[in-house]
Amino acid sequence: MDTRKLARFPYLKETASHIKESDPSLDDLLTDPAYEEARMAGERRVFEALEKSTIEDHSLVSDAEILNELLSYPVARMIVSCVGDPFLVRRYALSEAKTANRxxxxxxxxxxxxxxxxxxxxxxxxxxxxxxxxxxxxxxxxxxxxxxxxxxxxxxxxxxxxxxxxxxxxxxxxxxxxxxxNELPLEVNEKILETFRGPTLELIDKIQEKKSKYKAEDFGKIRTTRLPPCMNRLLATLQTGEGVPHTGRFALTAFLRHLGLRPDDILRMFSTIPDFDEGKTRYQIEHICGMTSGTKYTPPECSTMKSYGICYNPDELCGKIKHPLSYYRLKGKKRTA
Known part of the structure; x- marks a missing residue:
């Protein structure tokens, strides 16, 4: 396989073998000015994953461009490992996989x-x-x-x-x-940590900024103690930055909208998911809320939630109701009784 193709598919064993046999030592990659552009390409790769959920295609005409792209992958993995945040690991892995599919x-x-x-x-x-x-x-x-x-x-x-x-x-x-x-984070030594201290700190700040968008006040008058287990689980998954299936996103959006949450508040909650695309997510939320479709969708009933595989840890009250909204209302009556 030619080097241009190896650069497009950096996760292949053949690519790793090529880098190991013909390209710089770890010490050179970290410190040699000749590989400064490769280090910058690796930084760019991680920031693209975090902010755009994809790895963009870059020019692979010259030998230097091909080399920088080849080395950007191991550099990116080192930077992700320096940060060590599960949210970034998931976001980066998904971005690499989606780019690969394309x-x-x-x-x-x-x-x-x-x-x-x-x-x-x-x-x-x-x-x-x-x-x-x-x-x-x-x-x-x-x-x-x-x-x-x-x-x-x-x-x-x-x-x-x-x-x-x-x-x-x-x-x-x-x-x-x-x-x-599963491969990340890698073990990183002090030299790696020091080399990428700048982008590491910047990434940590950006991740915290994304996570801070998810705040308790976003719930407004909604009482989280009254949420059914299914919705609690979906919200907890969002908070940890894990992916939520599309059926779960639909159910949660429709549920929160029926309880009075504004579309912008719902959008902020979804900003932590690995494949977050603000424009696409906003369109989907506004469609479910009836702003673009003219139809305000109702969240799925319990039987549908079960068929979708998103009915989690049902409790005693779940056995008495057929719809998540009924759970919320009954839980409210119990608290005021």
Whole structure:
């Protein structure tokens, strides 16, 4: 594989081997002025992931540009590890995986098959479709809660799930995300910490700024002690910066809007999720709230929440109601009784 292609796919073992065999030592990468641009490219890579949820494509014409892009990946991983914040790890891993998926679209099936093998995804290619073993399908679609990803809705033959190329690439995206998340943070020594102290402190400030948008006063008159377990869990997931399935985002948005929370306040709560896109999220929230659609959506009832896999830790009161809003109202009556 030529170096330009290796630079586009820096997470491959072949890329790591190439860097190890032909490029600078760790000490040179950290201190040599010749690699200053590579260090800056690594910083840029992390900031793009944090602020844009993607890694942008940069010019790969000259040998110097290719080298900087190759080295930006290990540098970025070191910087993420210096920060050591789980929120940044998740955001960075997702951004790398989404960027990878976008670039895979230009690759042939031979490349995709090799990638799948490297990610330990058991697959077969037959008649224009790709078959993946059901165990790998389940492992790599755990965060995809929509009905279209449920195993029961897939074509299953001999233990293998048949997928289109597009859906298969989406599975590989999550496999790569999981691998990167599991690899980080790396152990970093004092020299690495000192080299990247500046961007580390700047990233910490930006992360705190994002997290600070999620404040208690955003709830207004809503009493969090009256929230049903499902909504409490979804809110807690947001607070820790973890991803929330689209079904959970819809349910939470509709629920909070029906309790009187403003769309802007709901938007701030979602700002901590790894794939946050303000424009897209605002549009979705305003659509659910009826500002653009003309229809104010009602949150799903309990049976639907269960089918989506977002009914968490039901308590005694849950057994007496059929809708999350009923839980909130009944809990309020109990407190005033």
């Amino acid at each position: 670039r895979w679209l230009d690759e042939d099936n031979e490349f995709i098959a090799g990638l799948s093998n490297e990610l330990d995804v058991d697959h077969r290619m037959e008649d224009g479709y790709i078959k993946i073993h059901f165990s790998d399908f389940l492992k790599n679609t755990a965060q995809m809660r929509s009905k279209g990803w449920k195993l029961i809705n897939q074509r299953l033959d001999g233990g293998y799930v048949t997928l289109s190329r597009q859906k298969f690439l989406r599975v590989l995206q999550d496999a790569l995300r999981i691998r990167i998340e």
